Amino acid sequence: MNELLTEIEKLEKDPSVVKVFGAIIYTDRHPHIKKVLKDEDYWSALDNISGTRWAIFSARAAKGHYSIEGGGPPGTLGMMIQVWKEPNQNKQLVEYLGISSTQNPYFAIFTRLKSGVILKSIIKIDDSTIENAYEKIKIVVEDITHAIEKIAKENIEDYESVFNAIDMSVSNIKNLDAFKKIFGFYEIFKRIKP
Numbered sequence: 428m429n430e431l432l433t434e435i436e437k438l439e440k441d442p443s444v445v446k447v448f449g450a451i452i453y454t455d456r457h458p459h460i461k462k463v464l465k466d467e468d469y470w471s472a473l474d475n476i477s478g479t480r481w482a483i484f485s486a487r488a489a490k491g492h493y494s495i496e497g498g499g500p501p502g503t504l505g506m507m508i509q510v511w512k513e514p515n516q517n518k519q520l521v522e523y524l525g526i527s528s529t530q531n532p533y534f535a536i537f538t539r540l541k542s543g544v545i546l547k548s549i550i551k552i553d554d555s556t557i558e559n560a561y562e563k564i565k566i567v568v569e570d571i572t573h574a575i576e577k578i579a580k581e582n583i584e585d586y587e588s589v590f591n592a593i594d595m596s597v598s599n600i601k602n603l604d605a606f607k608k609i610f611g612f613y614e615i616f617k618r619i620k621p
Contacts, residue, residue, distance in 0.1 A: 431484055431520075435539065438482050445575050446538050446586050447593050449483035450524060451552070451564065453532040454490045459560040460532050460552060461487070469561055476568050481575050483568065488529040489514040525549065532560075534567045536597055538590045546590045548597040551604075570596045 431450070438444050453460040463469045464485050477483055493509040511530045513521060521528060524535040525547045532554050537547035550567055553559040574596040578589055 431486065434482070434484070439539070442583070443480070443580075445481045445578055445583055445589060447481055447571075447575065447590055448537055449477075449481065449568070449571065450535045450537070451483065451485045451532070452488060452520070452524065452526060452529060452535060453485070453552075453554075454488045454529050456490055457532045457552075457554045457560075459554045459557045460564075462557050463561045463564065473564060473568055476565065477572050478576070480578075481572070486520060488520055489516040491517065491529055534564065536567075536571060536593060538586050540586050546587065546594075548594050550597060550600055567600060570600055 435448060438448070439446055451460065451464065453464075455461065473483070491511060491513050494512050495509055511528055513528050517529050520526075523545065524533075524537060525545070526533050526535065526549055532552040534550045534552055535547055536550075537545055539545050550563075553563045571593055574593050578592065582589065
């Protein structure tokens, strides 16, 4: 996490860089995202799409696990519930980016205001296949890059306004994801209907 903060501080001093950053958060539990990020062709394509006006980091978090909680003393009835256990190594990353856990892979878009407040938006990444992982990351990078390219150089230092403009693109991505999910449910119910 300290390396990430050091890099962010360097980039915040660069007048040509928009002070909105991306971070792809994943663990070894997300093999398809890991393969996309390690593949030179995929990485090169994403690098070309993102341009030079903003920075995207990848953060491989320590692998968490599920543990079974519940039960009780002998002779009692209890429920056994799986609970996600976040490793201590991830606590700072989880808190900084405002994600609930590293259980799922995320694309975080964030900026640090001059007051120290972190503004962030989080998008869940599909890790079901390599193609889905790449496609989701590509869509996010394309949409955010398109929004960043519209920001005039004289407005770069207005971190909050810049983030709000980028956040509108994030909202559009999330709305499209929600629409696809609802449409998927509709298709399922349509097939069930007699």
